[in-house]
Structure formats: C-alpha cells, structure tokens
Amino acid sequence: MIGKRLGMLIAGAACATAISACGAGEHAPYSDNLGPGYVQVAQLYYQVQISRELNQWSAEDRFYLQGLTASQLRLPAADEWFGVSLQVFNWTGQAHTPTNEFFITDTLGDRYAPLSDPTPNPYTYVADQIPAGGQLPGITSDAYTGWSQGELLIFQIPYASLVNRPFILHIVDPADTAKQSRIELDV
Numbered sequence: 001m002i003g004k005r006l007g008m009l010i011a012g013a014a015c016a017t018a019i020s021a022c023g024a025g026e027h028a029p030y031s032d033n034l035g036p037g038y039v040q041v042a043q044l045y046y047q048v049q050i051s052r053e054l055n056q057w058s059a060e061d062r063f064y065l066q067g068l069t070a071s072q073l074r075l076p077a078a079d080e081w082f083g084v085s086l087q088v089f090n091w092t093g094q095a096h097t098p099t100n101e102f103f104i105t106d107t108l109g110d111r112y113a114p115l116s117d118p119t120p121n122p123y124t125y126v127a128d129q130i131p132a133g134g135q136l137p138g139i140t141s142d143a144y145t146g147w148s149q150g151e152l153l154i155f156q157i158p159y160a161s162l163v164n165r166p167f168i169l170h171i172v173d174p175a176d177t178a179k180q181s182r183i184e185l186d187v
Contacts, residue, residue: 046163082155104168112155136151
C-alpha cells in the first residue's frame with residue numbers, strides 16, 4: 001500500500017514538473033492573428049493590438065497622421081494608409097530600448113517600410129527606452145488610453161496588395177538584423 005502511494009506521489013510530481021515546463025523559455029518568433037500572441041526580439045516582447053486601414057479624412061484617423069509632411073500626406077490614388085498598433089513589454093530587471101526596424105511583407109514578397117514621422121504625435125510609435133517592468137506605450141499616455149492601447153506604425157500600401165494577404169509584420173533585432181520575429185496581420 002505504501003509502495004503504491006509512493007509510486008503515485010512520484011508520478012504526480014513528474015507530471016507536475018512536465019506541465020510546469022510548458023511554455024518555459026523564449027517566446028516563439030512568430031504569432032498569427034488569432035490571439036494575443038507575443039513575440040520576443042532581444043529582451044523585449046512585442047504584441048500587435050490591431051492593424052487596419054486608415055482614412056485621413058476620418059475625424060478619428062486624421063489625428064494618427066498628424067506630424068507627417070505635406071508631401072507624405074499626398075497619397076497616390078492607388079495607395080492606402082495602413083496602421084499597426086503595437087505594445088512593447090519589458091519584463092526584465094533593467095531598462096531596454098525597443099527596435100525601430102520594422103517592415104511588412106505580403107505573400108508575393110513585396111516589402112513595405114513604415115513612414116518616418118518627423119514630428120511624432122501622441123499615437124506615433126517612438127522607440128523610447130522602456131524601464132524595467134515597464135511597457136510602451138506607458139499606461140498614462142494618450143496612445144494607451146486611445147482606441148487601440150498601442151503606438152502606431154503607419155505604412156503606405158497599394159490597394160492591389162490587399163489581395164496578397166496575409167501581411168506579415170517583421171520586427172528586426174537591432175543588434176543582429178538577421179534575427180527577426182514576425183506577426184501575421186489582419187486586414
């Protein structure tokens with residue numbers, strides 16, 4: 001009887017150890033658009049809050065495009081604005097600076113880089129240092145209290161590319177550009 005109980009105790013401990021190891025280690029370098037997946041780049045964790053088309057004539061969306069130059073705002077008729085809202089988390093014990101290197105690819109391999117915003121607005125993604133245990137955007141920021149709770153990357157994408165989905169956001173490790181994490185975007 002004691003031997004049987006001891007065997008069950010050892011088997012239970014082994015199962016608990018195996019289950020507790022699930023998910024341990026680094027986060028995956030790829031996330032689909034079906035859930036709140038995080039991807040790790042260097043010491044930080046990135047999560048897409050939402051991705052969608054932006055309309056510069058919309059009362060809501062025009063604020064996200066503030067700060068772009070007049071020439072950047074002259075969007076060709078065959079193109080559209082596309083916004084990707086991100087949160088970045090620092091779950092380490094020291095401050096880290098997130099990457100500023102992103103691009104989107106479609107299924108044909110076409111590549112789109114985010115626009116640089118010469119005068120960032122409160123919703124613009126800015127790669128500021130994140131303190132230990134902190135996040136970007138900060139929880140008291142306009143970006144965090146906005147519709148997506150993230151900071152926006154803005155892309156100019158041809159309408160014709162919308163059929164070449166899914167779009168993949170590539171997040172490049174600034175210390176080693178060969179290392180990237182990817183997140184599938186919803187359009």
